[in-house]
Amino acid sequence: MSQQIVSELNVLETTGIEVYDASACTTALVIAPLILIICDNPRASELLGHLGSTALKYCRICMADKNDSPTIVCEQRNLMQAQMQTLQIELEVSEYAKTEVRKRFGLREITNNPWFHFLGDIFL
Secondary structure (H helix, E strand, O other): OHHHHHHHHHHHHHOOEEEEEOOOOEEEEEOOOOOOOOOOHHHHHHHOOEOHHHOOOOOOOEOOOOOOOOOOOOOEOOHHHHHHHHHHHHHOOOHHHHHHHHHHHOEOOOOOOHHHHHOHHHOO
């Protein structure tokens, strides 16, 4: 289901769709990029492959660690970093090792998540 939605949003952003303008009695091309998705924190974490508050890196926006002070400024997360961390998870042999790496980075494997690739330019 989400793959279909992502595909349609990609078409709307890249090629657009033709619609009929009744006031001008003609067709118009509408191109509409996705600017904002509003959702609660658990859903945003799920869409972006983040483990949420259960991870050692609990923040989906920055690299804050559970041991960091809440007032500390941390490194911003980015798409390339998330892709590399996902690759490290996938390269682990045992499920236990994968679980530990997931907790350390605060991410799930996201290669099959269509939302992750669609939201790459506005990642976290």
